[in-house]
Amino acid sequence: MKYAIIADIHANLEAFQVVLDDINKQKCTHIACLGDVVGYNANPKECLDIVRQMNIPCIKGNHDEYCSTEEELEGFNPNAAEAVAWTRQQLNDEDKKWLRDLKYVRLVTNFTIVHATLDQPQRWAYVFDKLMAAASFTYQNTAVCFFGHTHVPLAFVRDSQVRGGTYSKFKVEPGRKYFVNVGAVGQPRDGIPKAGYVVYDMDEGSIELRRLDYDIAAVQAKIRKAGLPERLAERLAIGK
Ligand code: ZN
Numbered sequence: 255m256k257y258a259i260i261a262d263i264h265a266n267l268e269a270f271q272v273v274l275d276d277i278n279k280q281k282c283t284h285i286a287c288l289g290d291v292v293g294y295n296a297n298p299k300e301c302l303d304i305v306r307q308m309n310i311p312c313i314k315g316n317h318d319e320y321c322s323t324e325e326e327l328e329g330f331n332p333n334a335a336e337a338v339a340w341t342r343q344q345l346n347d348e349d350k351k352w353l354r355d356l357k358y359v360r361l362v363t364n365f366t367i368v369h370a371t372l373d374q375p376q377r378w379a380y381v382f383d384k385l386m387a388a389a390s391f392t393y394q395n396t397a398v399c400f401f402g403h404t405h406v407p408l409a410f411v412r413d414s415q416v417r418g419g420t421y422s423k424f425k426v427e428p429g430r431k432y433f434v435n436v437g438a439v440g441q442p443r444d445g446i447p448k449a450g451y452v453v454y455d456m457d458e459g460s461i462e463l464r465r466l467d468y469d470i471a472a473v474q475a476k477i478r479k480a481g482l483p484e485r486l487a488e489r490l491a492i493g494k
Contacts, residue, residue, distance in 0.1 A: 255363065256281060257454040259436045261288035261402030263305075264317065265341065266440030266490075267297035269449035270304065272468040273439050280453050280464070286362045288402040289315025289369035292353070294334070294441055294486055296476035298341045301440075302349055314356035315369040315402065316378040321345060322353035333483040340482055365454070366399040372433075380404050384416045387433050391416065398432045398461075400452065406444045407437035407452075407463050420444075423462040434461060447493035 258277040263270050277285060287310045292298035298321070305312055320327070320338045322345070327335040345353075358375035359368045370378045371386065372393035380403060381387055387410035390399070410418035410433040426432060437450025448465040455462070474487035 255456045256283050257363070257456065258282040258285045259288065259367070259400045259452040259454055260285060260310075260439050261369075261400075261436050261451070262290040262315070262405050262438035262440055263287070263292075263301050264290055264438065264440035265292050265295040265298040265301050266449075266473055267295075267300050268470075268473050269440045269466075269468045270301055272466050273449050273451050273464075274304075276464060276466055277451070277453075282453060284363075285310045286367050286400070287312040288367050288400060288436065289313050289356065290317045290402065291315070292321045292341050292345070293317030294337050294482075295473060295490075296480040296482060298344050299349065302345070302352070306352065311360060311362050311367070312356055313360050313367050313369055314353070314358055317341075318353040318356060322350040333485050336483050337486060340480065361396065363456070364396060364398075366394060366396045368399065368401050370401065370403040372399060372401075378403065381410075381433070381435065382406070382408070384410065384418050387418055388412070388416045390433055391431055394431055394433065397428075397430070398426060398434065398454070400434050400436055400454075402436060402438065404435060404443070405438035405441055407435050407450055409434045409461070421461075421463060423460060426459045426461060432461070437463060437465075441490065442493040443489075445493050447491055
């Protein structure tokens with residue numbers, strides 16, 4: 255079985271399509287999605303429709319939550335808040351119900367998927383270091399768990415201690431636990447302006463990060479046309 259693990263699509267249709275093409279080329283047989291299908295970019299409805307039509311197992315991200323409720327946006331980053339308000343207008347009641355009904359954590363085949371952390375999935379904390387990863391490992395019952403939310407691909411391993419860092423491809427060794435951030439399809443933040451996702455080859459026991467060029471200018475043009483904040487267009491070009 256060969257899984258593609260995708261996260262943080264964030265309404266970026268061009269990046270999503272490039273990733274789906276690559277998933278085909280890599281001969282992945284299954285896909286799992288770690289949430290934040292919507293928010294920030296200009297094609298929330300289109301991206302949501304693809305995830306639903308393809309029947310991709312998906313869990314809830316913070317933007318999926320904000321965009322599908324009428325929750326107050328106080329204390330929010332103003333650009334993110336503007337994008338949430340705009341996205342709410344693009345989605346119908348059925349779309350919002352679908353997003354609201356997503357679970358925070360799911361078991362897929364024999365691995366776990368979560369958007370933010372396993373210790374408190376609904377609190378949306380960011381895992382950037384060993385200490386934060388260690389808290390999630392305490393609640394991890396499978397050898398492998400994939401997460402998103404930071405938009406920064408990092409892999410953490412626990413054996414006698416917790417280690418972590420950037421990665422391109424590694425083997426899943428028995429007796430260890432892995433907590434792996436798969437990067438973002440639609441808004442990378444590690445300084446590399448390419449769409450990212452992971453191929454988990456369960457037969458080979460390997461996890462590989464894929465990075466792909468996509469038409470950034472087309473996405474930026476849509477953001478500007480929609481009247482979304484300019485900063486959301488600019489950040490795609492620098493991957494921050
Ligand atoms: Zn996100």
